[in-house]
Amino acid sequence: MADTSSVQIAVRMRPFNEREKKLKTAKCVEMVGQMCTVTDPESGKERQFSFNYCYDSFQPGSEHFASQEMVFRDLGISYLENAWKGYNCSIFAYGQTGAGKSYSMTGAPGQPGIIPRGLAEMFQRIDANDDPDLSFRVEVSFLEIYMEKVRDLFSATPTAGSLKVRESPKLGIYVEGLKKERVACYEDVEQLMELGNTMRTVAQTNMNAVSSRSHSVLTVLLTQTRINKESMTASDMTSKINLIDLAGSERQGKTGAEGQRLKEGSAINQSLTALGNVIEALADNCVASASGKKKAKKRLVPYRDSKLTRILQESLGGNAKTIMVAAISPAADNFKETLSTLRYANRASKIQNVAVINESPNEKVIRELKDEVTRLKAMLAAANGTAGRCCRRTSSRSRKRWRLS
Numbered sequence: 306m307a308d309t310s311s312v313q314i315a316v317r318m319r320p321f322n323e324r325e326k327k328l329k330t331a332k333c334v335e336m337v338g339q340m341c342t343v344t345d346p347e348s349g350k351e352r353q354f355s356f357n358y359c360y361d362s363f364q365p366g367s368e369h370f371a372s373q374e375m376v377f378r379d380l381g382i383s384y385l386e387n388a389w390k391g392y393n394c395s396i397f398a399y400g401q402t403g404a405g406k407s408y409s410m411t412g413a414p415g416q417p418g419i420i421p422r423g424l425a426e427m428f429q430r431i432d433a434n435d436d437p438d439l440s441f442r443v444e445v446s447f448l449e450i451y452m453e454k455v456r457d458l459f460s461a462t463p464t465a466g467s468l469k470v471r472e473s474p475k476l477g478i479y480v481e482g483l484k485k486e487r488v489a490c491y492e493d494v495e496q497l498m499e500l501g502n503t504m505r506t507v508a509q510t511n512m513n514a515v516s517s518r519s520h521s522v523l524t525v526l527l528t529q530t531r532i533n534k535e536s537m538t539a540s541d542m543t544s545k546i547n548l549i550d551l552a553g554s555e556r557q558g559k560t561g562a563e564g565q566r567l568k569e570g571s572a573i574n575q576s577l578t579a580l581g582n583v584i585e586a587l588a589d590n591c592v593a594s595a596s597g598k599k600k601a602k603k604r605l606v607p608y609r610d611s612k613l614t615r616i617l618q619e620s621l622g623g624n625a626k627t628i629m630v631a632a633i634s635p636a637a638d639n640f641k642e643t644l645s646t647l648r649y650a651n652r653a654s655k656i657q658n659v660a661v662i663n664e665s666p667n668e669k670v671i672r673e674l675k676d677e678v679t680r681l682k683a684m685l686a687a688a689n690g691t692a693g694r695c696c697r698r699t700s701s702r703s704r705k706r707w708r709l710s
């Protein structure tokens with residue numbers, strides 16, 4: 306069953322940080338409902354955007370304050386529900402350095418983000434399962450893309466080189482040799498995540514005391530196995546959940562990066578530009594398709610231009626239900642970066658994905674047969690009702706229906 310849906314966009318504004326407080330910079334972003342308005346501090350010109358979700362986390366305690374819990378209730382629960390149905394899901398956080406991507410995805414001490422909350426909820430749901438014919442398997446892998454190299458964050462001795470990104474009809478896009486750990490409870494994941502996060506490359510810059518210098522991708526494979534006692538068969542349904550914390554775009558003048566930090570910053574910006582090009586091509590193609598013009602030319606989507614876009618290929622324009630979290634600063638000092646993030650997010654909202662339920666052939670046949678039986682029963686009931694009232698006047702259309710089924 307294919308399901309076409311747009312990439313969902315959630316914009317989140319954080320509070321002022323110490324740097325912005327010291328600068329005594331003004332606030333240039335306002336959020337009301339699904340509208341986000343940003344004001345150019347020089348010209349006073351306003352630009353308005355509308356998104357699926359706008360989270361105002363500027364002032365704790367304010368009327369519309371969006372807490373970690375609230376963000377999770379919308380975005381986290383939505384991806385879990387889709388994963389349970391057997392769809393691939395992706396959440397990726399995008400934004401300027403220090404804008405709050407890791408805060409939304411991973412969280413801070415005492416303020417867990419989407420990833421830990423989602424995994425805890427996943428195991429709660431699994432533990433609550435009382436269907437003896439249904440069992441679950443959860444596997445996780447964790448990688449970072451650092452300076453265009455893919456590294457396994459669960460490996461105690463990360464490879465010197467880069468792991469290879471491959472594609473196969475059965476597995477889709479995958480990273481060859483990446484460790485996949487089976488986990489039985491939330492505590493297992495927590496331990497692995499702690500190990501993985503210590504392996505991740507972070508450093509201090511002028512814009513963020515703990516700045517991610519790499520893109521990280523946590524992949525969770527949720528497999529549901531159903532035993533059919535009558536036919537003595539087992540069928541699997543697997544959902545691949547990608548939870549992605551991108552490194553932030555940055556300006557050298559602001560971060561004060563030099564040496565290795567500068568090289569990292571330019572690798573980050575390069576891969577984000579490649580991501581921007583993919584988003585632009587996909588958005589153009591979707592707009593062209595929607596125009597209904599037969600001759601509308603489709604642009605080639607440059608997924609192969611970077612490791613990041615290759616790994617995100619299924620999440621953008623492919624077989625997945627995807628949410629983009631666009632993290633922004635409220636400060637006038639960051640107006641240009643914020644406007645650029647909002648434009649990026651606006652473009653991404655035009656992308657249509659086509660997700661399919663990832664079930665084994667057995668499961669598919671069983672589901673289709675069940676649907677067929679339900680349909681036939683409904684037709685039979687309807688026909689019996691009609692027959693009782695006017696048995697001689699069965700229309701040719703209904704006879705045809707009988708024959709066709």
Ligand SMILES: Nc1ncnc2c1ncn2[C@@H]1O[C@H](COP(=O)(O)OP(=O)(O)OP(=O)(O)O)[C@@H](O)[C@H]1O
Binds near residue numbers: 362404515
């Ligand atoms: N909504 C929020 N509420 C409170 N504090 C926040 C919020 N968002 C971010 N912060 C704080 O701002 C700082 C920077 O956030 P974070 O590290 O998440 O940024 P980032 O976008 O991941 O940056 P980078 O790209 O440099 O890794 C952190 O100290 C974080 O705790």
